[in-house]
Amino acid sequence: MDPAVFKPLHHANCRVMCSSCNLREICLPVGLTRLELEYIDRRLVTSRRKVPRGGYLYRAGDPFDSLFAVWTGFFKTCLSATDGREQVTGFQMGGELLGLDGIDTRRHAVDAVALEDSQVCVIRYEELEELTGEVGSLQQQLHRIMSREIVRGQNVMLLLGSMHAEERLAAFLLNLAHRLQARGFSATLVTLRMTREEIGSFLGLTVETVSRSFSKLQAQGLLFVSNRQIRITDPLGLRHLLDGVET
C-alpha cells in the first residue's frame, strides 16, 4: 500500500484520537504503525459516549451500527430469557470491544450494561469496514479480536460444561487478574466490579454457591475476601486447582 495515502489529518479540536490513547497497545489498533495510526485517527473513532452505572450501552434487539471500545469503566454482556433468567456472557474492561454480536443480523443479540460509570469510543461499523479494506493491519487486528472472542467462548463452555464450582471461581478470578495485570494493575489485589449474583450468572451458579466457594477458597488459604476486594495470596495454589482442566 502506498505510504503517501497515510497523510495524517490534523485538526485543532481533535480530542478523540487513537494515536494518543493510552489503550492503543491493548485496543483495536494494536500493531499499527505510527503512519497508519494517524491515518485512522478521526475516521475510526468519531465520538465517545458516556454510560452511567447500570445504564445500557445497547440492548438485545437494538439495531446495530457501531462497535464500541471500552475506554473507561466496566461492562457486562448478558442474554436475558423471557422468564427473567439471565445469563451473563462476559465482562469487558478497558480496551475490549463490545458489539460484535450485532454484525451478523444487524441487531444486537445481547444486552451490554455498564457496571460503573463508563465511557466508550464509538466505532461506526460502515467506516470500520471501509478502513479495514484500506489498512491491512487493521483488518488483521479485527479478525484476531473476533477469533479471540470465539476462543473465549469455547473456554467458557469448558468451564460451564465440566468444572466444579470452586474450579469455576478460580478460573474466573485468574482470568480477571490476568487481564487487569495486562492493564498495569496488580495481579493479586483484585477489586470486583460485579455482584456475586452476576458472577454466579456468568459461572452458571447461584449466589449462595459463589459465596460459599469464596469462603472455601479463603479457608484453603488461597485468597482473602473482603467484600469486593479479593487478595490472591497463593496464585500458584489457585492455578493448581485447575491442573488437569486447563489445556
Next chain:
Amino acid sequence: MDPAVFKPLHHANCRVMCSSCNLREICLPVGLTRLELEYIDRRLVTSRRKVPRGGYLYRAGDPFDSLFAVWTGFFKTCLSATDGREQVTGFQMGGELLGLDGIDTRRHAVDAVALEDSQVCVIRYEELEELTGEVGSLQQQLHRIMSREIVRGQNVMLLLGSMHAEERLAAFLLNLAHRLQARGFSATLVTLRMTREEIGSFLGLTVETVSRSFSKLQAQGLLFVSNRQIRITDPLGLRHLLDGVET
C-alpha cells in the same frame, strides 16, 4: 469497485469452484454476485482435503494457516483437558467454517474431528485476507460468519449455564433439525452423527443423563428414538419446553 476487475478465470481442469458448488448459498460466499463469485473461484479455494471418520482435520496447538469449509460430512470441535476431560464445543455440517479459532494466535485452539468420512475446502488464510480487502461483500460475509459464531457461543453459555438436562437436549435437537432443514433435509427425521457421549460432552451432561433425557422426551410423546434415528413427532411441544428460556 471497478467491475472490470472481476474478469473471470476459466481453466479446463477447474474442479474446485465456489461458483458451481451447491453449498454456495449457505457457505462463505453467500451474497456475492455472479461476477464476484467468478473472480474468487480458483483463488479462495485451491484444494480439497479428505478426512476419514475419526480423523483429525487439525489439533489444538497445530500451526494455523487455513480455514476449512465443510463440503461433505460432519465434524466436531473439542477442547481436551490434560486429565482426559473433553468439552465438545460444536458440531459442524456442510457449508460451515472450521478453523476460526486459529486466527488470533496462529495456532489452533481446539481439535477438529470428522464424525464420518468428510471432505473440506481449504481456504488459505493469507489469500482470504487478500481477497476480503478486494471484495467488500466477501469481507462482510466473513465478518458475519465470525459474529454468528460469537453469538452461537453466547447461546451455548445460556444453555450450559441455566438450562436443565431435558431443556438442553431439546435445544440441541431443535438447533440440529433447523440447520438440517436449511440444507434441504427433513426437520423432523434427524439422524445423529455423534454418540451419546459426544452429545453429553457438548451439553455438559453424562451419557446416562443424555440417555435418560431422550427416554423422558419420548415418554412425553415429543419424539421417537431408535438408536441414532430421532423422529421429532411434536416439534411445537419440544419448542414449548424452551418457553421462558429462549430469548
Next chain:
DNA sequence: CGCGAACTTGAGGCGTGTCAACCCCTGTGG
C-alpha cells in the same frame, strides 16, 4: 443515619453424577 440491596451461612431437597448390570448392534474370524 437509615433503608434496601448485597452478602453470608445453615438446613434440607433435588437433579444429575457415579457405579454397575445388562442389552443391542456390528464387525470379525473360525
Next chain:
DNA sequence: CCACAGGGGTTGACACGCCTCAAGTTCGCG
C-alpha cells in the same frame, strides 16, 4: 453360519454437589 468381542446405549440404585429456602448480618448509598 455361528461364536465372540467390543463399543454404544439403556436402566436402576445410590451418592453427592449444588440449588432452594430461610434467617441474619453487613455494606453502600441517598
